[in-house]
Amino acid sequence: MNLFKQEDTIAALATGSAKSALSVIRISGASAKQIVSSVFFTKNNKKIELLDRKVLHGYICNGLKKIDEVILYYMQAPHTYTGEDTVEISCHGNPLIVEQVTELLFSKGVRLAERGEFTYRAYMNNKLDLSEAEAVNDLINSNSSKTAELALNSLQGSLSSQIKKIKQDLTELFAYLEASLDYPEEDIDFLTRKEKKEKMQKIISQVENLVSSYSLTKLVANGIKISIVGKPNAGKSSILNTILGYQRAIVTDIAGTTTDTIEEQIEYKGISFIISDTAGIRNHTNNTIEKIGQDRSRQSVNTADIILWVTDGSTLLDDNDKQIADLLKDKKDKTIVILNKSDLKQNLSVEELKNIFDFSSYINFSTINKTPVENILNKIYELLNLNNIDQETTVLLNARQYNLILNIKENLLKVLSLIDKGDSDEIVSFETNNVLLLLNDVLGIDTKEDILHSIFSKFCVGK
Numbered sequence: 001m002n003l004f005k006q007e008d009t010i011a012a013l014a015t016g017s018a019k020s021a022l023s024v025i026r027i028s029g030a031s032a033k034q035i036v037s038s039v040f041f042t043k044n045n046k047k048i049e050l051l052d053r054k055v056l057h058g059y060i061c062n063g064l065k066k067i068d069e070v071i072l073y074y075m076q077a078p079h080t081y082t083g084e085d086t087v088e089i090s091c092h093g094n095p096l097i098v099e100q101v102t103e104l105l106f107s108k109g110v111r112l113a114e115r116g117e118f119t120y121r122a123y124m125n126n127k128l129d130l131s132e133a134e135a136v137n138d139l140i141n142s143n144s145s146k147t148a149e150l151a152l153n154s155l156q157g158s159l160s161s162q163i164k165k166i167k168q169d170l171t172e173l174f175a176y177l178e179a180s181l182d183y184p185e186e187d188i189d190f191l192t193r194k195e196k197k198e199k200m201q202k203i204i205s206q207v208e209n210l211v212s213s214y215s216l217t218k219l220v221a222n223g224i225k226i227s228i229v230g231k232p233n234a235g236k237s238s239i240l241n242t243i244l245g246y247q248r249a250i251v252t253d254i255a256g257t258t259t260d261t262i263e264e265q266i267e268y269k270g271i272s273f274i275i276s277d278t279a280g281i282r283n284h285t286n287n288t289i290e291k292i293g294q295d296r297s298r299q300s301v302n303t304a305d306i307i308l309w310v311t312d313g314s315t316l317l318d319d320n321d322k323q324i325a326d327l328l329k330d331k332k333d334k335t336i337v338i339l340n341k342s343d344l345k346q347n348l349s350v351e352e353l354k355n356i357f358d359f360s361s362y363i364n365f366s367t368i369n370k371t372p373v374e375n376i377l378n379k380i381y382e383l384l385n386l387n388n389i390d391q392e393t394t395v396l397l398n399a400r401q402y403n404l405i406l407n408i409k410e411n412l413l414k415v416l417s418l419i420d421k422g423d424s425d426e427i428v429s430f431e432t433n434n435v436l437l438l439l440n441d442v443l444g445i446d447t448k449e450d451i452l453h454s455i456f457s458k459f460c461v462g463k
């Protein structure tokens, strides 16, 4: 990888490689202006002067041969994405034309950009720090509009500013420790042990918030796994069909109709919901297929982010319900009870159900009366705290950031216990400084070349 040859002028297609209305070729580097000028002419082969931020119309020409009619604009350093002189050429969106234009540029001394090289240069020129550069990639690769929203927050510096805040607080503590080392003869305790502990605890809680934010990223990025469980004939498949808006699963009044797990996906308010309808759980079945299906139901419950326990409000509580209550007993926080068949005479009360399963959220529902499915979906949003995602929401975007922050948390806990034990300021100060270095890694300050290489090589060419 030529990442570190920043004296080169680089170019790459910035848009998709399929046939399209337009393709944009981006050129960045010290010679960008001069090289593009040498191949850009009017209809009558007159030179066109490239002026900063001026949109120009003309022809890319190889000698006297016109390759394409284009619109281009030149942006002067340092106010560009890469921080270097940049030209963007909009040509017709045909891969053959793009190839001819880029080949022409290459013949004039431009080199094809490596993966992520434009963003790498932006990072090297202090346009972005590392967490923001990663956000660029996550934004491009996000599969749901909510993930894109979180990545955009990060690109705008929400994560960076939180890391900088933690770093600032820790630096302050470090300065106190160092001062007491530098002036030991003064015999003043600059901070009491209690004060040091309090400061450290505050820092740790900020770090813990970041650690827990990663579960939100994963939920939003991977989709929410929802498992519908309940006894046979409670209406599980009917609820799946109602959520999907079409008859996906077979619905009959014969208990044991659904034997396998059926999985479908919908998108709701920018997040995908992966919903599994499972075989009904009951004590007595001689059907081998149904038994296997019930094992799958149990597995599905274990991997779910949310469990919808569908009960039949028209029937009395029975052993099957008790068995399900037992299965879900340590999953109460993620279970929503659906009291289905509310259109029929109700024989099951919320109180009775509470006696066997102390749930926190429930919904009265009827697939016959067409209770709005939004009631269920919004309840899921509520339970997972997804309503509060906004422009201020800061999350760790990827495993690299997550592992670093976990490591930082562990090291801070270690420092806290040193303070607690009354260890010398010298040792505490040394360990604190180590954490400061780890924080730098999140931002990409003094980060080693091979790490940078592995991060930027995940980007696409042209970004």
Ligand SMILES: Nc1nc2c(ncn2[C@@H]2O[C@H](COP(=O)(O)OP(=O)(O)O)[C@@H](O)[C@H]2O)c(=O)[nH]1
Binding pocket: 230, 231, 232, 233, 234, 235, 236, 237, 238, 239, 250, 251, 252, 253, 254, 255, 256, 257, 258, 280, 340, 341, 342, 343, 344, 365, 366, 367, 368, 369
């Ligand atoms: N009255 C009434 N019947 C329902 C309701 N939901 C489902 N059913 C009926 O209950 C029976 C079992 O439904 P199904 O979705 O197959 O239940 P599953 O075994 O839990 O998947 C079918 O006859 C459905 O038409 C409801 O809200 N009200």
Ligand SMILES: [Mg+2]
Binding pocket: 236, 237, 238, 249, 250, 257, 258, 278, 280
């Ligand atoms: Mg079913």
